[in-house]
Amino acid sequence: MDFQLDDDQRALRDGMRELLERRFPRARLRTVVDGHGGAAALDRTLWRELGAAGFFALRLPEAAGGVGLGLPEAVLAMEEAGGALLPGPLVATQLAAGLNATDATDAAYATAAAEGAAVVTALDLDAGADGLVEHLASADAVLMLSGEDAEVLAAAALADPARPIRSVDPATPLHRVRPPAVTPAGVTDAAGFPGAAARLRREAALLTAAQQLGSASRTVRMAVDHATERTQFGRPIGAFQAVQHLCAQMLVRAESARSVVYAAAVTEEAGDIAAAKLLADEAAVRNARDCLQVHGGMGFTWEADVHLHLKRAWVRAGQWQTAAGAEEELAAGLLLTGETGL
Numbered sequence: 001m002d003f004q005l006d007d008d009q010r011a012l013r014d015g016m017r018e019l020l021e022r023r024f025p026r027a028r029l030r031t032v033v034d035g036h037g038g039a040a041a042l043d044r045t046l047w048r049e050l051g052a053a054g055f056f057a058l059r060l061p062e063a064a065g066g067v068g069l070g071l072p073e074a075v076l077a078m079e080e081a082g083g084a085l086l087p088g089p090l091v092a093t094q095l096a097a098g099l100n101a102t103d104a105t106d107a108a109y110a111t112a113a114a115e116g117a118a119v120v121t122a123l124d125l126d127a128g129a130d131g132l133v134e135h136l137a138s139a140d141a142v143l144m145l146s147g148e149d150a151e152v153l154a155a156a157a158l159a160d161p162a163r164p165i166r167s168v169d170p171a172t173p174l175h176r177v178r179p180p181a182v183t184p185a186g187v188t189d190a191a192g193f194p195g196a197a198a199r200l201r202r203e204a205a206l207l208t209a210a211q212q213l214g215s216a217s218r219t220v221r222m223a224v225d226h227a228t229e230r231t232q233f234g235r236p237i238g239a240f241q242a243v244q245h246l247c248a249q250m251l252v253r254a255e256s257a258r259s260v261v262y263a264a265a266v267t268e269e270a271g272d273i274a275a276a277k278l279l280a281d282e283a284a285v286r287n288a289r290d291c292l293q294v295h296g297g298m299g300f301t302w303e304a305d306v307h308l309h310l311k312r313a314w315v316r317a318g319q320w321q322t323a324a325g326a327e328e329e330l331a332a333g334l335l336l337t338g339e340t341g342l
Contacts, residue, residue, distance in 0.1 A: 005076075012073055016080040019053060024084055026305065032087060033170045033308060042088045042119060042138040051116015055090075056097045060114055066097075071203065072265040075210040079261075082214030085305075085312055087171040089135050091207045091320075092122035095200050096143045096152055109141045109152040120152065124201070124320075125179050134315075136162055136175040144179070145197040169311040205321035206264055206273045209280035212316050213261050215309050216254040216283035219291040222306065223247050226295055237294075246290045253283040274329035277321045284313035 005013070023046050050056065058074050060066020067073075074094065081090055097114035099106065112118035121139040123131045125146040133142065139155040162175040224247055227238030237243050257279040264272035288310035292299035299306045317323065 009073060009076060012069075013076045013080060015053075016055070016077050019049070020080060020084040020086060023049060024086055029085055029171075029305070029308070042135060044119075047088065047119060048116040051114065056094045056116055057114040058094070059098050066114065070265075071206070071268060072262065074207060075261060075265040078207045078210035079214040079217070082211030082316075083218040085171065085215070085308055087135075089119065089121040089139065090211075091204050092143050093118070093120040094207065095122070095204060096120040096141065099150070099152065099196065103151075105154075106152045112140070121155070122204070123158065123177065123179065131177055131179065132165075133158065133162070133175050133177050134172050134319075136177070137164075137173060143200075145200060148197050150196045150200055167315065169308075169315045171308070172312065172315050201320060202268070202270055202273050204319075205277045205326075206261070206268075208316050208320050209257075209261050209264075209273070209277040212277075212280035212284035212313060213254065213257050215313055215316075216250075216257060216280065216287045219284075219287040219306070219309050220247070220250045220254050222309075223250060223287075223291040223294040230296075243294055246294055250287045250290050253279075253287055257283040271330055271333040274321065274326040274333075278323055278326040278330070281313070281317040281323060285310065285317060288313050 024043075028043075054067040055077055057066040058069045058077060059071065060068070062068040078090065093113045096110055096118075097120075099110045109118055109120065113120045118140040119135065119138055120141045120143055121133050121135050122143040122145070123133050125131070125144065133139075136142075136155060136158060142153050142155050142158055144151050144153055158175075158177045158179075161178040163177075165174050165176050167174040224238070227243050227247060228236055230237045232240075238247070257276070260272070260279050261276040264276040288306060292306045292310065295304060295306055298304055321329075
């Protein structure tokens with residue numbers, strides 16, 4: 001099987017990268033981060049532009065107004081967004097756009113999400129009695145999952161009991177909410193089958209892993225660029241073996257995670273997705289730490305972007321599927337393989 005990107009996939013990846021470089025350059029990222037005390041609202045103009053570019057409707061059929069692509073292409077787009085540290089509930093909005101809703105309100109939110117006209121965040125009721133919701137203040141709707149069911153609610157349904165908490169990532173505001181007494185229902189998955197939540201959780205974990213992969217790859221480039229430009233004792237610091245080893249280890253982590261994330265996008269198997277999330281989380285966090293070491297004392301400053309990748313990686317590592325959850329999924333798969341002899 002050939003896992004190389006085809007021309008259309010490369011064009012999608014390059015187009016997404018160019019869009020983000022033009023509309024969300026480093027200066028815009030720093031504006032969001034430096035104004036985090038009172039300016040955490042999302043850029044609605046950029047959100048609508050993403051919708052117009054087909055980012056949220058990538059996997060919708062063309063007959064439904066979508067782009068008609070698959071999960072591998074969505075992974076490529078999310079990878080670019082992760083590398084740029086694009087803020088917002090990108091995964092939840094894309095998932096909401098792909099729902100086939102029987103309820104008129106759910107259908108309206110799905111259409112608006114696909115067009116980038118609505119910001120949709122997410123809450124998984126199975127994650128605990130109280131849940132963390134990102135970007136609630138900027139959201140129009142919430143994709144709520146419970147057991148095997150899913151529903152899209154107005155964000156106001158969670159606004160009253162919501163309590164803002166301090167987020168480690170200045171560009172990802174968080175609220176702790178007590179879920180409303182409703183049972184999600186009336187939504188099918190993209191193929192029209194009831195019980196969408198399990199599939200949505202798997203896809204959300206994979207798309208989040210893709211964002212982690214993008215961050216891990218970006219910090220490799222940041223480390224190499226700094227090692228090439230920064231000099232000590234009359235030589236670039238990249239000439240020293242200790243720095244070379246750090247950069248090489250970062251590259252190995254990123255490329256190892258890439259192979260597993262891309263493969264999981266093709267197979268869509270729960271075990272493959274768990275492995276992808278586990279490796280991508282590790283690559284994003286450890287690469288950001290090593291990138292910080294390559295930058296030395298400068299890496300610890302607020303003005304450097306290294307800490308932003310580390311903080312976003314910490315937040316994403318706790319979203320949708322944690323390391324413990326991924327390990328349990330993989331262990332269960334190994335036990336089943338041992339029992340069946342397959």
